[in-house]
Amino acid sequence: MANLMTFRADTVDAALACARARLGDELLVVTTRAAAGGGVELIAMPGRGERPRRDERTRTGGRQARALAARTPRPVPAHASAPPPFFSAALPQPVREVDERLRATETPEGLRERLAGELVGWRERQAQLRGALPDGTETLAEARRRLAFWLRRGPEHPLADRQPLHHAVPRALALVGPTGVGKTTTLAKLAGRLRLEEGREVVLVTLDTYRVAAVEQLRAYADMLDVPFHVAFTPQDLREVVRHTPPEAHILVDTTGRSPRDASHLAQLRGFLGGGELRSWLVLAAPARPSCLREAAERFGVLTPAGLVLTKLDETDATGEVLAFAMEQPMPVLLTTAGQEVPSDLDPAPPEALAAIMLGARCEAELAA
Structure with a gap:
């Protein structure tokens, strides 16, 4: 990056002295951080109207930098091994x-x-x-x-350029994820959006015969939306539903929520979803700790989900933290939810809207205002 220079020394004060000698007293410090092998690294640039002093050899590794470092008391404090605060x-x-x-x-x-x-x-x-x-x-x-x-x-x-939601939804889609993240409610919200707002044909299917009342819950949503509903007890049942559903309809599949560490459940779910045209999106709750989010993403990765759904955004203030996690993933965020209302509390998630949320806006329009 033009005008940015890096200075290394044993302490922040020593690195700053080197930077001032090279860039002048009006320099701008961009950041400091721990240097590989010990000490600190300071990145700075000239202030307005300042130019680097070409007549002084104070760049990284220069004699003056080493002399300043030599005058600094040793040893380096133990806490210097952690990155210094971002200035x-x-x-x-x-x-x-x-x-x-x-x-x-x-x-x-x-x-x-x-x-x-x-x-x-x-x-x-x-x-x-x-x-x-x-x-x-x-x-x-x-x-x-x-x-x-x-x-x-x-x-x-798939949601760039404000495409309609159905453009992003595969013909046969299963929502997968840990227990308690809101898969069933999210599926109902998605079905409602497709059916009521975009006029698409929808079929609801559940694989969740494990959770008490799970079948009745999704059946109630199907009745409310006046769409077909099926229970698939075996992979063959699911394939039959896909085979006999008109090609223009969206087949939305609810799955059983289990711990990401339940390898037998993941293997069983992989048997249901493997082959054919069935795709999956991973549903995760935004208030979860980043370590839990990463573990779930890694373990459910065996199902090769094509998209990410972040639920319960209204229950966390750490939206920047969860969206930073999303940047690490190979699949894009496609939907977010905030609230329990069906279908209104579900939002398509184009990158521009997510960036606005990350910057503290409740919606993209609020940031633009």
Whole structure:
């Protein structure tokens, strides 16, 4: 990135002294972090009107850096092995405002640091092109654009360009995931959207003969929507439903919720879903701990889900944390839910809308306003 320079030393103060010697007293510190092999690493850039001092050899590994480090008391404190705090206060005001939004949604520091560095470089390039730095509104829009790009998970996001929801829903779709994440309610919301708002034909199927009243619950939703309903006790039952359903209809399949660590259940579910045109989406609850989300995604990955559904967004303030988790996954987020109302409390999740939520807006329109 143009104008960014890296300085390494045993302590933050020593690295900062090296940076000031090279870049001047008005430098901007982008971030600090633990350096590989010990010590710290500081990334900085010249302040407005400052240029690097070419007559001083203070770049990483230079004699002055080593001399400053040598004058620093040793040993390095034990806590230096952890990354030092991200110096948000040293960022330009518009970038700092973006970072404050992300911090409020508990976005992980590493992602905040990455975005801040990119925004600092982008603003400098824009200043060179047009003679003025972008303002806060422009910087926020660029942050949303970059976050949306990272959330897109490939060039062909099925809900990009505001496509109707049915364009993203396979003909035969099973919702899979741990117990208690809201698969049945989400399936009913999805069926309602397709049936009532987009005029699509829908067939509901349940594999959940394990949970008490699960069959009756989904049957009640089918009656409410006036759509066919089936119970599949075996993989053959499910294949028969798919075979005899008109090709224009969507077959939505509810599955039994079990622990991600239940290998026998995952093997059984794989037998139901394997082969044919049946696809799956993984349903996870947004309030869950990131470690639990990652474990569930890894273990249900044997079913090769094509999409991710995040439920209960209204029950967490850490939307940045859960969407940062989503960026790590090979499949895109396609739906989110917030509330229990069928079908209204379900939202398609194009990347732009998710980026707005990550930046603290309840919806994309709120951020634009």
